[in-house]
Amino acid sequence: MKLLDQTRFLLRITRTHDIMRRYFVVNGFDGALTMLGLILGFLVSGTSDLSVIINVCLGAAIALGVSGVSSAYVSETAERKRALAKLEDAMITDLGDSAHGEAARGVPLLIALVNGFAPLAMSLLILIPLIAANAGLMLPLPALHAAVAVTLLLIFLLGVFLGNIAGISWLRSGIRTLLIAILTAALIYLFAGF
Amino acid sequence: MVLVKRLVLDVLKPHQPNVLEFSQALARAGGDYRVCTTVLEVDEKTETLQVVVEGDAIDFNSVESRIRDMGGSLHSIDEVDVQSEAPAV
Numbered sequence: 001m002k003l004l005d006q007t008r009f010l011l012r013i014t015r016t017h018d019i020m021r022r023y024f025v026v027n028g029f030d031g032a033l034t035m036l037g038l039i040l041g042f043l044v045s046g047t048s049d050l051s052v053i054i055n056v057c058l059g060a061a062i063a064l065g066v067s068g069v070s071s072a073y074v075s076e077t078a079e080r081k082r083a084l085a086k087l088e089d090a091m092i093t094d095l096g097d098s099a100h101g102e103a104a105r106g107v108p109l110l111i112a113l114v115n116g117f118a119p120l121a122m123s124l125l126i127l128i129p130l131i132a133a134n135a136g137l138m139l140p141l142p143a144l145h146a147a148v149a150v151t152l153l154l155i156f157l158l159g160v161f162l163g164n165i166a167g168i169s170w171l172r173s174g175i176r177t178l179l180i181a182i183l184t185a186a187l188i189y190l191f192a193g194f
Numbered sequence: 195m196v197l198v199k200r201l202v203l204d205v206l207k208p209h210q211p212n213v214l215e216f217s218q219a220l221a222r223a224g225g226d227y228r229v230c231t232t233v234l235e236v237d238e239k240t241e242t243l244q245v246v247v248e249g250d251a252i253d254f255n256s257v258e259s260r261i262r263d264m265g266g267s268l269h270s271i272d273e274v275d276v277q278s279e280a281p282a283v
Contacts, residue, residue: 087265
């Protein structure tokens, strides 16, 4: 509880709550659309070997996760260092041992973890129907179609989340993100499958 | 033994944590501290505060350490109220 309170405090003094939320949505969306692209690609090409599909999707999910962690860590570390240096200039003192110094060291790591976790978690959720079908479980839909349905649901929920943040209709916001996914699917069907 | 009863401090701090959080952190430095903070000046990235700390036996080092932890900087001690404790018989 104390660690959680301290984390909240550090996010508050650096005003990085919204940055973290933005990273979560942007990279979560990235992860879901990447999986949608891969799965539709497999559907279009007629591939039915689930273990191959799972491995390809898992590889992409891990790469998205690592890319999310590393890119956010590098960029946020630079941003936090810059912000701390500006504050130290204004205060005319070294803030390395203060809460601001602690935030400059800890917040980039936290943001990086969120940035990497979002696409990885989205991808793993989308892979659940494929893994279940590969393990012999009976699904109400063919595995790839079930994975597409999970993807569309997650993208809709991301839209609902954004709607809540913006204080607008959750349904309208959810449908808007869903339309983006449908547009992506249409583009894939238009250009893939040769 | 001389006990510190009241301190008036001139403190420069960043905007975050805000004055409420800052004062609460100072009050937590002791068991019975009462903290009264006035914002004297607000600049682009900093604010100057007058902090009045009252208590039965204020530990100055602990208060100063809390100020530093919150990113603040103690500029001066403007008023002090101390009282000697009668030796135990």
